[in-house]
Amino acid sequence: LEAHCRVLLLKTADDFVDVIEIFRSFAQERLAPEFVTPDHAPQMGLMYAFWELWEKYHQPVYNLLPYRHGKFYIEEVLRLQPKEEEPDHAYIAYELIPGSLGSKIPAHSVLTTAPGPDGVIHAFTTSHDQYLTTAKVADIKTLCIQAEKEEDTTQPIFASLHADSLYGKGLPFPDPAQGSWYPFGKNQEGIIESERFMEPARLGFVLGSPQLLSLGGQAILTLNFYLQDTEDVNIRFQGLQEPLSSDMLRVYLSTAEGWLEIGDKKIQLIDSPCESKHFPSESDRMLVMELPISRSFPPVVPMPANLSSEGISSEFPLLKVEVTPSFQYLMLRKSTIRRIEVEMEVSHLQLSSLYNDYGPLDETQTFQPFGVLTSQGANIYIGNAEAFSKPLESLDLHIEWMDPPQNPEGLEGYYRSYNVDFEAYKKQHRAGISPEIGGTQPDLPSTGKYRDETYQLEMAYLSEYGWKDTSSSHPLFEHTPISQKIHTQRVLSFHDLPLQFDTRHGKSQGTEPLRLEENPAGGFIRLQLVTPPEAFGHKVYPLALAEAIRFNAIKSNENHPAPLPLEPYTPTIKSLHLSYKSTLHYDFGKRGQHSDVEFFHLSPFGYQTAVNSDIYPAQLFLFPHFTHKGNLFIGLQDIQPPAHVDLLIQVEPDSFEADGHVPPIEWQYLVDDEWVDFHPNSVTMDREVAFIVDSVIGFDLPSD
Numbered sequence: 001l002e003a004h005c006r007v008l009l010l011k012t013a014d015d016f017v018d019v020i021e022i023f024r025s026f027a028q029e030r031l032a033p034e035f036v037t038p039d040h041a042p043q044m045g046l047m048y049a050f051w052e053l054w055e056k057y058h059q060p061v062y063n064l065l066p067y068r069h070g071k072f073y074i075e076e077v078l079r080l081q082p083k084e085e086e087p088d089h090a091y092i093a094y095e096l097i098p099g100s101l102g103s104k105i106p107a108h109s110v111l112t113t114a115p116g117p118d119g120v121i122h123a124f125t126t127s128h129d130q131y132l133t134t135a136k137v138a139d140i141k142t143l144c145i146q147a148e149k150e151e152d153t154t155q156p157i158f159a160s161l162h163a164d165s166l167y168g169k170g171l172p173f174p175d176p177a178q179g180s181w182y183p184f185g186k187n188q189e190g191i192i193e194s195e196r197f198m199e200p201a202r203l204g205f206v207l208g209s210p211q212l213l214s215l216g217g218q219a220i221l222t223l224n225f226y227l228q229d230t231e232d233v234n235i236r237f238q239g240l241q242e243p244l245s246s247d248m249l250r251v252y253l254s255t256a257e258g259w260l261e262i263g264d265k266k267i268q269l270i271d272s273p274c275e276s277k278h279f280p281s282e283s284d285r286m287l288v289m290e291l292p293i294s295r296s297f298p299p300v301v302p303m304p305a306n307l308s309s310e311g312i313s314s315e316f317p318l319l320k321v322e323v324t325p326s327f328q329y330l331m332l333r334k335s336t337i338r339r340i341e342v343e344m345e346v347s348h349l350q351l352s353s354l355y356n357d358y359g360p361l362d363e364t365q366t367f368q369p370f371g372v373l374t375s376q377g378a379n380i381y382i383g384n385a386e387a388f389s390k391p392l393e394s395l396d397l398h399i400e401w402m403d404p405p406q407n408p409e410g411l412e413g414y415y416r417s418y419n420v421d422f423e424a425y426k427k428q429h430r431a432g433i434s435p436e437i438g439g440t441q442p443d444l445p446s447t448g449k450y451r452d453e454t455y456q457l458e459m460a461y462l463s464e465y466g467w468k469d470t471s472s473s474h475p476l477f478e479h480t481p482i483s484q485k486i487h488t489q490r491v492l493s494f495h496d497l498p499l500q501f502d503t504r505h506g507k508s509q510g511t512e513p514l515r516l517e518e519n520p521a522g523g524f525i526r527l528q529l530v531t532p533p534e535a536f537g538h539k540v541y542p543l544a545l546a547e548a549i550r551f552n553a554i555k556s557n558e559n560h561p562a563p564l565p566l567e568p569y570t571p572t573i574k575s576l577h578l579s580y581k582s583t584l585h586y587d588f589g590k591r592g593q594h595s596d597v598e599f600f601h602l603s604p605f606g607y608q609t610a611v612n613s614d615i616y617p618a619q620l621f622l623f624p625h626f627t628h629k630g631n632l633f634i635g636l637q638d639i640q641p642p643a644h645v646d647l648l649i650q651v652e653p654d655s656f657e658a659d660g661h662v663p664p665i666e667w668q669y670l671v672d673d674e675w676v677d678f679h680p681n682s683v684t685m686d687r688e689v690a691f692i693v694d695s696v697i698g699f700d701l702p703s704d
Contacts, residue, residue, distance in 0.1 A: 034048065088122075089124075089127075090124060091648050091650075091694065091696065092111065092124075093648065094130075094132050096132055096133075096134060100134075101134065102131065102132050102133045102134065103131075103132045104129060104130070104131050104132070105126055105129070105130040105132065106126070106129055107126055107127065107128045107129050108125055108126060109125070109126045110123055110124070110125055111123070111124045111125075111126065112124075127686065128684075128686075128698075130646065131643070131644040131645075131646070133638075133639060133643055133644070133645060134638040134639065135636050135637070135638055135639035135643070135645045136636065136637050136638055137634060137635070137636060137647070138635045138636060138637040139162075139633075139634075139635035140162070140163045140164045140632070140633070140634055140635070141159065141160060141161055141162070141163055141604075141605055141632075141633040141635075142159065142160045142163040142168075142182065142183065142184060142185040142198070142630075142631065142632055142633070143157065143158070143159045143160075143185060143201060143604060143626065143630075143631040143633070144157070144158050144159070144184065144185025144186065144187070144188075144198060144629065144630055144631070145157050145330070145626060145628075145629045145630075146158065146187050146188070146189070146629075156200055156201075156325060156329070157200070157201040157203070157329050157330075157626070158185060158188050158196075158198035158199060158200060158201055159185075159198060159199060159200075159201040159202070159604035159605070160185065160197060160198045160199070161199075161604070161605065163181050163182070163183070163185075163197075163632075164179075164181050165181070166179070167195060167196070167197045168181070168196075168197035168198055168199075169197075180652045180655070181197070182197070183630075183632045183649075183691055184629075184630025184631065184632055184691075185198055185630055185631075186198070200325045201329075201603075201604040202322065202602065202603075202604050203322070203323045203327075203329060203602060203603065203604065203623055203624060204249075204320060204321045204322035204323055204601075204602035204623070205320075205321055205599065205600060205601055205602055205610075205622065205623060205624075206312060206318055206319065206320045206321075206598075206599070206600040206602060206607065207223075207318065207319045207321075207340070207342075207597070207598070207599055208314040208315075208316035208317070208318050208319075208597065208598035208599070208600070209316050209317070209319075209342055209584065209586075209596065209597050209598075210316055210317070210389055210390065210584075210596055211342040211344055211390060211582065211584040212253065212300055212316065212317035212318065212319055212342065212344075213300060213301065213316075213317050213385070213386050213389065213390075214253075214293055214297070214299060214300035214317070214344070214346070214386060215299045215300075215301075215349070215352065215384075215385060215386040216295060216299065216349055216350055216386075217295060217346045217347060217348045217349030217350070217577075217579075218293070218294065218295050218346065218347045218348050219292070219293040219344060219345065219346040219347075220290065220291070220292055220293070220344075220345045220346075221289075221290075221291040221292075221293055221319075221342075221343070221344055222288070222289065222290050222291070222341075222342075222343040222344075222345075223287075223288070223289040223291075223319070223340065223341070223342055223343075224286055224287070224288055224339075224340070224341040224343075225286065225287040225288075225289075225337055225339075225340055225622065226286050226337070226338045226339040226340070226341075227284060227285050227286065227287060227332070227335040227336065227337060227338065227622060228284050228335070228336050228337075228338050229284050229334055229335055229336075244267060244268065244269035244287070244328075244331075245267070246265055246266060246267045247324065247326065248267075248323065248324055248326050248327040248328075249267055249289075249321055249322070249323060249324065249327065250321070250322045250323075250324060251265055251267075251289065251291060251319065251320070251321055252319070252320040252321075252322070253291075253293075253297075253300045253317070253318070253319055253320075254300065254301065254302060254303040254317055254318040254319075254320075255298040255299065255300060255301060256298065256299065256301055256304060257298065257307075258303070258307045259303075259320060260297070260298060262291045262292075262293070264292055265289065265290065265291050265292070266288075266289070266290040267287075267288065267289050267290075268287075268288050269285060269286070269287055269288075270285060270286045270287075270288060271284075271285045284335075285335075287332075287622070289321075295348060300317045301317055302314060302315055302316055302317055302318070303318055312600055312607040314598050316596075316597075316598060320602065321602075322602065323623075329623065332622055332623060333621075333623065333625060333626070334621075334625070335621065335622045335623075336588075336619045336620055336621050336622070337588050337599075337620045337621070337622055338587075338588060339585065339586065339587050339588060340585070340586040340588070340597075341583060341584070341585050341586075342583070342584045342586075343581070343582070343583040343584075344390070344580075344581070344582050344583075345579075345580075345581045345582075346386070346387070346579055346580055346581075347579040348577055348579065349384065349386065349387060349577055349578050349579060349580070350363070350577055351363050351382055351383065351384055351576060351577065351578065352383055352384050352385055352386075352513040352514055353381075353382070353383030353384070353513045353514045353515065353516065353523075353524070354367070354380070354381070354382060354383070354576075355380070355381040355383075355516050356368070356369060356370060356371050356378070356379060356380050356381070357370075357371060357378060357379050358371050360516075363576060366402050366572050366573065366574050367572070367573055368570055368571065368572055368573075369527075369571060369573055370529055370535075370571060372570060373538045373539075374529065374535045374536045374538055374568075374570065374571065375535050375538065375539065376529060376530070376531070376532070376533050376534070376535050377528060377529065377530070378528070378529045378535065379526050379527065379528050379529075380526070380527045381516055381524050381525070381526050382397070382524065382525050382526075382527070382576075382578075383513065383514040383516065383520075383523050383524045384514075384523065384578065385513075385514055385523050387578060387580045387582075388461065388462075388522060388523045388524060388525060389522065389523060390580075390582040390584065391582055391583070391584060392494075392580050392581070392582050393495075393580075393581045393582060393583060394493070394494070394495045394580060394581045395493075395494040395495075395525075395578065395579075395580045396491050396492065396493050396494070396578060396579045396580070397491070397492040397494075397576065397577075397578050398489075398490075398491055398575075398576065398577050398578065398579065399489070399490040399491070399492065399573055399575075399576055400488060400489055400490075400573065400574040400575040400576070401486065401487075401488050401489075401490065401571070401572065401573060401574065402572035402573060402574040403572070404477070404486040404487075404488060404569070404571075405485075405486060405569050406485050406486070407485070408485060410451075410452045410477075410485065410486060411450050411451065411452050411455070411477070411486070411569070412450055412451045412452065414450070414566060414569065415449070415450035415537055415565075415566075415568075417544065417548065417562070417563045417564065417565040417566065418449075418450065418534075418537050418540055418541070418544045418565050419449065419540065419544065420544070420547070420548070420562060449532050449533075449534055450532065450534070450537070452475070452477050452486070453475060454531050454532045455475065455476040455477055455529070455531065455532065456473040456474065456475060456476065456529075456530050456531045457473065457474050457475075457476055457492070457527045457528060457529060457530065458470070458471075458472070458473050458474075458527075458528050458530050459472065459474065459494060459525055459526065459527055459528075460525065460526045460528070461522075461524070461525045461526070462520065462521070462522050462523065462524040462525070462526070463521075463522050464521060464522070465519065465520075465521050467526060470494070472494075473530065474492055474493075474494070476490075476529070476571075477490060478490045478491075492527075536568045536569050536570065536571065537565075537568040537569075538568045538570075540568075541565060541567065541568045544565040545564060545565055548562045548563070548564050548565060549564070584596075588611075588620050595613045597611060597612075598611060598612045599611035599612075599620065601621070601623065601624040602624070603624045605633065608624065608673045609673045610673075615672075615673075628666070630663075634647070639701070641701040641702060641703050641704075642700070642701060642702055642703045643701050644698060644699065644700050644701070645698070645699050645701060646696050646697070646698045646699075647696065647697045647698075647699070648694075648695075648696050649690060649691060649694065649695055649696070649697065650694050651691060651692060651693055651694055651695075656691070656692045662692070665690060665691070667683050667699070669699075669701065669702075671704050676704075678699065679700075679702075681700075682699060682700040682701075682702070683697065683698070683699055683700075684697070684698040685697050685698075
């Protein structure tokens, strides 16, 4: 009712004013001729004379009463003083002559306009020195964090790659003169998706490490990020049932064909974990990623140069983590990395290179690891660019033997007829010692040279172009649980050994096999048969056979001939693969450089190098760190610092919305992927506050 009455009163007042205006116009039109005609009545002459004297002498005075009352109220009551007159001002855009490198227009230079329709020429004076350069605005991007409160972690972060375009999508405005956009973005809540001019920001990080190299096999890749908050942010985790889940992050690995996503993954955020010998006490929480890599997954290798279109280049295999729209960026925005542990546990890894002392071997076929005629000191060389470029905690070689001797007494029984003491054999026979039950010959004395446990291997690894011994021996064979027969399956385990392969050999490794003949710096291990001296009897066999034949040729021994020695066993491998476990630690809590790790931040507008062999920040944030709710990025082209550049900012009239608080604006410039604050004297503005009214902002760009 109140609103209805207000509208009705306003309409009535408007109608009354219209009637008065009509009456005034009508009276002026009808009365004007009466002033000059002499035939009006005397009383009308007196009234006309009064009106003329009133209009000439008294009406101007009475018309000044509202002005005088207003002036008194403003100056005496409100104590406000009139401002000095300000000359008109205008912004002028200059365009250099093609081929010109630049120019300077001094302050107080007079610029005149062409005559207008009224023939008037306007003159303007420049307020300051103006430097004309070839610089142009090439690109404009915006980023907006929508959270109203610091503890509000659920609000997304939005970005526009082409802010000065229709809907921020790079499309031209239908009318460029009417096109406008928000320089610091705007809350997208309540805007239908098709009309949003900002998209959910692309955020994440990329880790480059030789530890990520995977050339096959079944692997479990585990990454532990030990995090520390730059301030107390526990309030962000209060009331969150699950602060981080696997569907909030997408994880990719680099392959020869580009990025490939890991679908089955487990990600959790451990808040206030218990301290351990591996957990830095300064850490507040730990981000854990467990990533299974199947045998069918393509090799994880450095990203090919022709696929690095996103501006990232690395010698190492890469892991990329991108957030999804459900991720709560503000929850971890201020988390820094104290330490990263990259653990790779691999099984069923095929060998990439295999050699013995006679040359290369084909691991896809059965092969003799020590050659056809085995001797003491024989070697087998096993190469793998993945496992042998990492610091190993454990290494297992899985061997399947091809038809090993199945003598119940193992190799000792198999080689019992080698090195026979024939005199002792004759004495046994003459003493009437009966043959073994189920046997055909009397027992032969054992020399002990061919016992299973005497077959020992020593392992060395190739590092820095030289072989490094591990000073440890390992049995070559393994018995079955119920007899002395040689087990066809053998696992050679090398644990707690100083297998510190140089991680630099993991750089730029592809799927090509290593070649021992090319004298590589690393990537190989060597297994050497060190005992027994007779090895597998290949040299002894001809002598033992001849001795047995000679013994049996003697007439007196014809009733108790000696057994002929069996042909020496030549070890043959049917299949060979390896498994290993390796953990690499990167401690960012201590000042220093890491030559075997790279870390990149994935921002909405590309990648930014955070850590490499040349860059090591005092603080390494987990995700790109944006400290302001609104961010404007202006890209310039055709400018060579040091230089001065002026930016004209035209603001839509009455478009500034504020509650009386005008937020400060900080200006920075980009140097080697790092934002640096402008010196206060390097930024000049012709208005007190930019982005509220039209203004020109000048920048002195330094040489760096």
